[in-house]
Amino acid sequence: METIINNAVTAGVYVIVDWHAHEAQNNQSQAVAFFGDLARRYGHLPNVIWEPYNEPLQVSWANVIKPYHQAVVSAIRAADPDNIIVLGTPTWSQDVDVAAASPVSGTNLMYTLHFYSCTHGSSLRAKGDAAIRAGLALFVTEWGASNADGGLDGRACLPEAQSWIDWMTANGVSWTAWKLDVGTDTTNLLSPGAPVTGGWTNYLHGHAPFVVANMR
Helix, strand or coil: CHHHHHHHHHHCCCEEEECCCCCHHHHHHHHHHHHHHHHHHHCCCCCEEEECCCCCCCCCHHHHHHHHHHHHHHHHHCCCCCCCEEECCHHHHCCHHHHHCCCCCCCCEEEEEEEECCCCCHHHHHHHHHHHHCCCCEEEEEEECCCCCCCCCCCCCHHHHHHHHHHHHHHCCEECCCCCCECCCCCCCECCCCCCCCCCHHHECCCHHHHHHHHC
């Protein structure tokens, strides 16, 4: 992880430090120690983004997720006063409207919205619209042009994915696509044989051509 952070800093790109879990509230003390330590060492760098809880399950925002976030945000802010912190929301980071009704106290906080275009459509965008109207800043830190399982069936739903791209563009929402990996799932961006050193033009897989085209 430290190698990845340092490489991103050297390359001059953003890096999201993500506690990638579904039940992070069960490890709150470890998360507080983890992010507090990294904030002391890397919080002075403007390209480091913190994401303390990637995808909470269908648990209470007010009683479970929000208190967890408050604890981790406090640990980060003790050393890092201003780097962006992206906060996961209930139901696999979909219920941003629920978070909007009782946001976490603090500055430079954003809220995570995840979608997979074969599964999620206009009804989830409506949740995003409600959160934006309430004043929340959103960041789609994970999405795919596939079913919510990442595309085990290999199917891509590009028209709906384009609707999402259009919505994110219209609302100034930044995004990162799932996932820089090799495999047969729709969301694996690379096909077998892709070199670790880059040069992937001939190795783009699944929804990768669509993702790359929309990065430009």
